[in-house]
Amino acid sequence: xxxxxxLGSHVSxxxxxxxxxxxxxxxxxxxxxxxxVQYPNQGLQLLLKYTTGATxxxxxxxxxxxxxxxxxxxxLTKPSAHMSDAAEYFCAVSEWYAGNKLTFGxxxxxxxxx
Amino acid sequence: xxxxTQSPKYLFRKEGQNVTLSCEQNLNxxxxxxxxxxxxxxxxxxxYSQIVNDFQKGDIAEGYSVSREKKESFxxxxxxxxxxxxxxxxxxxxxxxxxxxxxxxxxxxRLTVL
Numbered sequence: 001x002x003x004x005x006x007l008g009s010h011v012s013x014x015x016x017x018x019x020x021x022x023x024x025x026x027x028x029x030x031x032x033x034x035x036x037v038q039y040p041n042q043g044l045q046l047l048l049k050y051t052t053g054a055t056x057x058x059x060x061x062x063x064x065x066x067x068x069x070x071x072x073x074x075x076l077t078k079p080s081a082h083m084s085d086a087a088e089y090f091c092a093v094s095e096w097y098a099g100n101k102l103t104f105g106x107x108x109x110x111x112x113x114x
Numbered sequence: 115x116x117x118x119t120q121s122p123k124y125l126f127r128k129e130g131q132n133v134t135l136s137c138e139q140n141l142n143x144x145x146x147x148x149x150x151x152x153x154x155x156x157x158x159x160x161x162y163s164q165i166v167n168d169f170q171k172g173d174i175a176e177g178y179s180v181s182r183e184k185k186e187s188f189x190x191x192x193x194x195x196x197x198x199x200x201x202x203x204x205x206x207x208x209x210x211x212x213x214x215x216x217x218x219x220x221x222x223x224r225l226t227v228l
Contacts, residue, residue, distance in 0.1 A: 009154060032214050043118075043204055043219035044157075051214035090156060096213040099164050100145055101172070104156040 002027045002093050006105035014113050019078040021108050023091030026072060032094040033074045035065055039087045050074060086112045116141045118220035120205050125225045135190045135223045137205035144210035146188035147217060150174060151202040163188055164210055200227045
């Protein structure tokens with residue numbers, strides 16, 4: 001079975017500071033990995049995804065993530081936080097071989113301080 | 115605009131009642147999914163369907179039922195057998211048969227049992 005662990009359920013950053021959200025996964029097959037963002041009382045929106053090829057993936061809103069197979073990690077970063085980045089972020093791994101199901105981490109809520 | 119709609123946005127239920135949550139998509143996606151979201155637990159899969167007239171249980175199917183009579187519709191019924199139904203429910207869809215394809219999410223329904 002696949003699993004995803006997000007370290008830190010809450011992260012607080014100052015506006016303009018680096019945002020770093022950690023995600024580690026376990027998978028018995030080559031993983032397809034995703035980061036989603038959720039604003040309060042809304043659905044999830046895709047930030048970026050890793051499938052194959054380049055290990056540094058760029059997404060929307062200035063976010064990027066790096067796939068590191070040796071560390072089974074897919075950490076999400078943004079160089080400079082903006083107030084609009086306050087939201088909850090979810091890392092997920094795809095069971096593409098079984099109905100394209102997603103297994104999600106517990107989520108990390110980001111607070112941006114002015 | 116293509117997308118996923120969920121209704122109602124807020125739903126209140128008395129204990130012992132069944133309720134049905136609506137999910138409709140006009141993305142022409144074959145696969146549809148229902149997730150339950152509780153604080154600090156990420157998203158957990160309830161049911162999913164890869165094709166019309168077929169569906170499979172997810173990780174937490176007990177107390178829930180679904181139907182898939184039309185490609186664009188995947189309603190979820192929360193039955194009185196669900197012991198703790200208060201949660202945020204998210205519907206998603208995706209293209210079937212494509213390994214790296216992401217899921218698209220609706221805006222969610224917040225169910226509260228009184």
